[in-house]
Amino acid sequence: MFSQKGKPLLVMDNFVFKLNKTTNTNKYYQCENPQCTMTLRTDINDVLIGTKDDHNHPPEPEQIEVRKLKHVIKEREKNETTPIPKIYDEETARFYLTSLAMAIVPSQGEISTRIFVLLFLKE
Structure with missing residues (x-):
């Protein structure tokens, strides 16, 4: 990751x-x-x-699930011509996310905006 x-x-x-x-x-x-x-x-x-030392906070497995999902979406967007909304739908359906993780997954629009900024404004 x-x-x-x-x-x-x-x-x-x-x-x-x-x-x-x-x-x-x-x-x-x-x-x-x-x-x-x-x-x-x-x-x-x-x-x-x-x-x-020890951690002074609880683990957040849901955050890790969401980060993995976002990483996969971003990598597919870099390497494919498939529209971001389609990639988002395919990957959220493919990933097994807990209900808590689904609650914190960014919306399709938020993902699209973030990926656009990451891919095009870094050039």
Whole structure:
């Protein structure tokens, strides 16, 4: 999974971690929540080596589901000529989303606007 800026993210136990530093043998991640002090270390293949501290917030699996859906929609829009509304309908039907995740999925119009901004204003 990747952030909106294209940076690598690691999902572990329904928490999202952003890559903080990479060495020849290890990767260091920190919780994406800025108020959380949880960090972890993996090898180069993202196999967990150790953790430091605990999360001070609950996991948000629904947010992760929605981010994955948005990523798939964005990737399809970059690589296909299919209209965004059709991609949105196909992917929301294909993804198994919990009812809570469906409640927080951006509307088709919001997705279209965001993808337009990401794809065309970066050029």
